[in-house]
Amino acid sequence: MTHPYSDAASHRLWRRGVSAFEANADPIVNFPFRISPSDKIVTAGGCFAPLIANRLQTAGYNFLVTEKAHPLLPEETAALFNYGRHSARYGSVHTARQLLQLLRRAYGRFEPIEDMWFEGDNKLVDPFRPLIQPDGFACIEEYRLDRAQHFAAVREAFETMDVFIYIFSMTECWENRKDGAVFPLCPGVAGGHFDESVHAFRNQDVGEVVADMTLFLEELREVNKDLRVILAVSPVQFIATGSDDHVLCASTYSKAVHRAACEAITKCDPAVAYFPSYEIIAGPQTRGRYFDDDLRSVTDAGVDRIMDLFFKHVTDEGAQWAASGNETRVEIGVKSEQVNYAARAQSLTKSLCDAVLLDLGG
Template identity: 40%
Template sequence: MKNYYSDLDRRAFWKTGVVAPSHLTVPEIYQKKWEIGPDQKIGTAGSCFAQHIARHLTQNGYRVLDVEPAPRGLSEVQHAAFGYGMYSARYGNLYSARQLRQLVEAAFSDDPRPFLIWEREGRFFDAFRPTIEPNGFLSRDEVIEARRYHLRCVRRLFLEVDVFVFTLGLTEAWVHKESGQVVPLAPGIVAGEDRAQDYEFVNFSYGEVEADFRAVMQMLDDLRGRKRPLRYLLTVSPVPLTATASGQHVLAASTYSKSVLRAVAGWLCETCDNVDYFPSYEIITNPAARGTFFESNLRSVMTEGVEVVMNAFFAAHPPRLRREETGQRPTEVPANEDVQCDEQMLEAFGR
């Protein structure tokens, strides 16, 4: 007797879709909604896992924009330490949809809200990207000038880009009470410990995350016009929280955060033709992998895990360069590949 499940293919069932295949392949987990053309410009942003995606896209011949490149004279070894080459602009890690929203609003506003500046031992830090200058700026004016230049670069990015890849990372954030602006780290982690009373903890809900991302989409649609609609490729970072200020156990807090972000990404993909979702989160956390894609800290994703993720991506979006042109395998990256993750600094406060 036939029923609704009789004619479904193998990937619809746990036994044949997860248990039977190798966790190194996860066949047919991703079916793309649209092509990424060879001439399309790609922008990248998000949490630290997004850095892996950006590097692999670049190495495989995709046109990944870098509108805020490192200055001449800064060695390649120092690029990431100063926030260069991590993403398409020098915004550092954008963990939440709210961070992305306020960045777009600031970039296109004639009267942006005040810049938030932290101080430590006579040096000054941009609170919105506190780790891009490891030793801080010499003065408040330097911070402001660098911020203004950064926003000009961001404006150019969103006017030029065709596909924007964004990795959702966290729902937890710290909000400046007076202005309502969020920062990626609590004051006192890098600098600004004397300003801690000006901030409060927030844990964004499903509705808030969805509303923030839809607001970004609407703003950019209005700015770019209907003739140049922007496409979004969303992912969710598989990296758990380093620490939580929610009062929950960190495991429960991490599960909440990732569940909200995954649900939002899925619903945006279902309801918006210009939004696709790539399941990097599912590939890394796949029960069949039994945690083998994580380093010993059970957070950092091993190079082998990143390769499995990107192999799944490039199976749907083939590399734009042949092996003989790149001199390396399609998903090969340097053995010492590291990502810059601001949140990891919280480990220093663990007991």
């Protein structure tokens, strides 16, 4: 007897698509579009997003940076002030709601009530990017000028990019009860003061994530109609949860919500594609080999594996590479004038995963 599984392709069967390859299993089938080194690429997300941006730069891809440090500023100092980590100096954008509000704030459509935090007598912190200025801003005028420059850079990135890569990081966030403004970190962790009467914990479900991301894409296409979008789920696990659940269950919930949301969004929008970074790292085929000793951080080898498959399936050069039958690591489009990207990647990994601040105790 014949049935729909009789002649199923290998990638549809666990034994032939996963077990036969173990950690080298390739879960990507027919990625819907390709990008080229000339495409202007913008990334956003949590602490995993800068690692992807760094690898794109290493391979000679056009990672678009619209908010740049002064040319006389040393590279290490610029990195401390968050220049070059993301396309603009917006820091970590963990949730779809934060991403939507970033766009609306940049275009003057949303002005949060709680738009600055004061620390002592001489430190002012941006609630929506609390770690981008190590010692805070010296005064309100400096803060407002920097924010105006920042919003201009965000608008330029959104309007001129060809490809937007967003890596979902968390479903959990803290919001202002009055206007719903969401923060990348709980008030009091890296600035501000937590007030239970003002701040509320929110843990988004699938419907909320899909609604927020759909609105973001609709409003983004008002200024960039030909944009292609790649969605991914960060394989980095939670370091802490604001809920009463065990952190393992809370992290699993967040990953499941984001994976389901990505599926719903991509099914309705042909210009949006899903890249399975989470499955590549956290799938059972890896036996945990791509997680660091803390069981949540992704090793360099894990990032390498993600980017090997990204270049193979998502880039023009990767299509040529795959057709040649080459089985070695992808090394395409490398710039002749090399920046020390390895050192920069190490700095990115160690310095500004802002969620680390949630668990500094013993």
